[in-house]
Amino acid sequence: MTKKKFRIFRFDPNKDKEPYFKEYEVDVKEGMVVLDAVIYISQMIDTTLAVRWNCKAARCGSCSAEINGKPRLMCKTRVSDLGDTITIEPMKAFKIVKDLVTDVSINFEYAKKIPKFNPKPGLPQIWQMQQISVERAQEFKRCIECFLCQDSCHVFRNHKDNYYIGPRNVIKTAIYDFHPLDSEDRTEFLDRSGLNFCNVTKCCQEVCPEHIRITDNAIIPEKERLLNRKDPLYKLVSKLKGRDR
Ligand code: SF4
Ligand code: SF4
Ligand code: FES
Structure with missing residues (x-):
């Protein structure tokens, strides 16, 4: 000993x-x-x-x-x-x-602000989706809410009282956003919740004990959605194609 x-x-x-x-x-x-x-x-x-x-x-x-x-x-x-x-x-x-x-209650306070799952109108009684969509959400649902990712994030540490909801709450938002039967647009929420201040350092991903690929699979796709949403050409094409999200 x-x-x-x-x-x-x-x-x-x-x-x-x-x-x-x-x-x-x-x-x-x-x-x-x-x-x-x-x-x-x-x-x-x-x-x-x-x-x-x-x-x-x-x-x-x-x-x-x-x-x-x-x-x-x-x-x-x-x-x-x-x-x-x-x-x-x-x-x-x-x-x-x-x-x-x-x-750690601030994390739960932020989580309450995330616009909730909103099913598309007119869905049949039995919802169907592809296995790949199920697996995408399952990765994020492995989260044990240890908040180590929030702790490792320099943006969250330095600015949590002002704006950034942190990586944990970005993956929580992504669970709804990537659901194929959801109709809510959360880009405006993510915009005012500080996602743009994340500079993709991946520190959050490195410390996650559940090995959730927070940056690769949630933060980067959500940032891309946010950028697209602000692009006037993308907006026009989406409108013409009748895409609302
Ligand atoms: S990738 Fe973004 S959310 Fe993750 S630690 Fe770096 S700045 Fe924070
Ligand atoms: S480090 Fe991983 S398990 Fe812990 S709160 Fe963040 S995403 Fe969830
Ligand atoms: S005691 Fe439960 S995660 Fe460590």
């Missing part, structure tokens, strides 16, 4: 003037993930440490943090893959509730 040092971010907004780091030493066992060590610390060494977790199986999305500066799930990050000192911080894109726990 080896010992590793865990440097953990601490801050209680009701008590502390400034955030600080506290170090803990833990005996590391084979197969241990970062969340195992943090739970051990919070239960056996320092019960004042706040941490949020639920499934310990990379399914609930609640144990998101920045581990050695990278947005990751604590329950999916093996201690053996990291150095002798492991630094754990909360997601910096969100307000701190306490220590490693952040307030």
Whole structure:
């Protein structure tokens, strides 16, 4: 058994003037993930440490943090893959509730604003669509709402209070937009929600624990729709062809 040092971010907004780091030493066992060590610390060494977790199986999305500066799930990050000192911080894109726990409610507030699925008029009782359309949406529905993509996005981090809904909410919009039986036009919504400020760095895609191709399969196609929508020639051709979306 080896010992590793865990440097953990601490801050209680009701008590502390400034955030600080506290170090803990833990005996590391084979197969241990970062969340195992943090739970051990919070239960056996320092019960004042706040941490949020639920499934310990990379399914609930609640144990998101920045581990050695990278947005990751604590329950999916093996201690053996990291150095002798492991630094754990909360997601910096969100307000701190306490220590490693952040307030991610802004993501749900933005999600409420997305224009909802609106079926085309006159559809038959049984809806049919091609398998390829089903699979396209299924990829986005794998999202576990860990918000690591939001945390990694520099546009969201710097401007979330002003405009950008972030990659998570772009894929949520894309689920409706790419549905072949939907009739809603969400381009105006995406335009005022800051999609144009995304500069396709793919950082969001790189950190997604579900390997959703956020940039390639949702952001870039949505940006193309937005550009087309603004193109007067495209508008004219669409009108002539009777296409409303
Ligand atoms: S690709 Fe766009 S949404 Fe994703 S991290 Fe970069 S700027 Fe943010
Ligand atoms: S898209 Fe990926 S990184 Fe973003 S919230 Fe969903 S699962 Fe997490
Ligand atoms: S505890 Fe559920 S995703 Fe980590």
